[in-house]
Amino acid sequence: MSFGMGLNLLLLLAMVATNILSLYHLSSSIQSKPPAPPPVPDHLLHQLNTIRATINHLTHLQSAGTTNPTITSTPSKATIPSDLLLYAHISPIASACHNHPDLLHRYMNYTPFSLCPPDADLSEALILRGCHPLPRRRCFSPTAPKPPSSLPTSPFPSSLPDSALLWSTYSCKSFDCLNRFNENLGFEMKIESSKFLTMKSELDLTIPQLLNIAKSSSSVLRLAFDIGAGTGTFAARMKLHNITVLSTTMNLGAPYSEVTALRGLVPLHVPLQQRLPVFDGVVDLVRCGHAVNRWIPITTMEFLFYDVDRVLRPGGYFWLDHFFSKAVDLERVYSPLIGKLGYKIVKWATGNKTDSSGIKNGEVYLTALLQKPTTK
Numbered sequence: 001m002s003f004g005m006g007l008n009l010l011l012l013l014a015m016v017a018t019n020i021l022s023l024y025h026l027s028s029s030i031q032s033k034p035p036a037p038p039p040v041p042d043h044l045l046h047q048l049n050t051i052r053a054t055i056n057h058l059t060h061l062q063s064a065g066t067t068n069p070t071i072t073s074t075p076s077k078a079t080i081p082s083d084l085l086l087y088a089h090i091s092p093i094a095s096a097c098h099n100h101p102d103l104l105h106r107y108m109n110y111t112p113f114s115l116c117p118p119d120a121d122l123s124e125a126l127i128l129r130g131c132h133p134l135p136r137r138r139c140f141s142p143t144a145p146k147p148p149s150s151l152p153t154s155p156f157p158s159s160l161p162d163s164a165l166l167w168s169t170y171s172c173k174s175f176d177c178l179n180r181f182n183e184n185l186g187f188e189m190k191i192e193s194s195k196f197l198t199m200k201s202e203l204d205l206t207i208p209q210l211l212n213i214a215k216s217s218s219s220v221l222r223l224a225f226d227i228g229a230g231t232g233t234f235a236a237r238m239k240l241h242n243i244t245v246l247s248t249t250m251n252l253g254a255p256y257s258e259v260t261a262l263r264g265l266v267p268l269h270v271p272l273q274q275r276l277p278v279f280d281g282v283v284d285l286v287r288c289g290h291a292v293n294r295w296i297p298i299t300t301m302e303f304l305f306y307d308v309d310r311v312l313r314p315g316g317y318f319w320l321d322h323f324f325s326k327a328v329d330l331e332r333v334y335s336p337l338i339g340k341l342g343y344k345i346v347k348w349a350t351g352n353k354t355d356s357s358g359i360k361n362g363e364v365y366l367t368a369l370l371q372k373p374t375t376k
Helices: 002-031 042-063 082-090 095-099 101-108 120-128 175-181 207-216 233-239 256-262 298-311 327-339 356-361
Strands: 223-227 244-248 266-268 283-288 312-326 344-352 363-371
Touching (some): 095 101, 207 312, 233 244, 312 327
Parallel strands (some): 223 244, 223 283
16 A cells, blocks of 8 residues: 555656656747848848838928928828829829929819819929929819900000909009019010110110021021010010010019910920920020029039020020129139030120129129031
């Protein structure tokens, strides 16, 4: 009896010891480190880093605002408008548009198949930031509530009809208001009708002089480009000589594009950094007005000049009309930049810019007429 009890006790101890050993082995195997995974290939690491950099870049662009508080007052987590997603599938969007997602989302956040919102200032803000051409929209453009029954047939009409325009985006609500503010803005037709006809200084080049220069060199003027055309007076004057001029305009606080069209001329609503929308070597003359001046970055201006060269035919003319800069910059920067083109100098005249800004900054005007060589 005692032997049996001792054997049972021994078996119990053995079972306990076995269980303890089993638990110890199990716990030690759980705590032991798993085998090291195989190394990640370098090309996968490169792809991962690229994806991370792209996500960070897009996040930065999405959260970055622009400098104009009246344009950028948007929610911090704006959803992408559905029509922007749809348009992105059927057509590319200018790369600069992606740098201003808040403005782009506001522009494309409209009700399809209804009246477009009155956001001309928003479209101008995008275009001036390089977002051009703007994405197309599926809405109806607002028009003047009581358009005139007839439009001027002369490029120099005696008056411009107020009812032909939408004035909601402008501080002035009539042409009289614009002319009282500054009669030299280009909306006073009595003043515009006398431009390009008489010389007040050596800086001026009249259209009769221009036509005589072209005739003396056996050049024909038929098609021209006016960059920074204002209300299109140069194109209006050339139209009377059966010369077609395409005018680039921007509505910077006033209806320059609308008035150019009211005069029976073609306004191209494009910024200075936009590639001229014509084919190579087809234009007889390119004129750059006051919009081309020292405020344009040098690199941007250089690209502009070479795009002018692209569209000009051999023997065509490049006219810098009252280009202004600091006198020291004209000698050191702009004259060498123009000289790179290798054009023949037909006219080169400089003079002091005598307004308050010109006197303060030591600025000068340059009027230059250059002829593209027939061979390179």
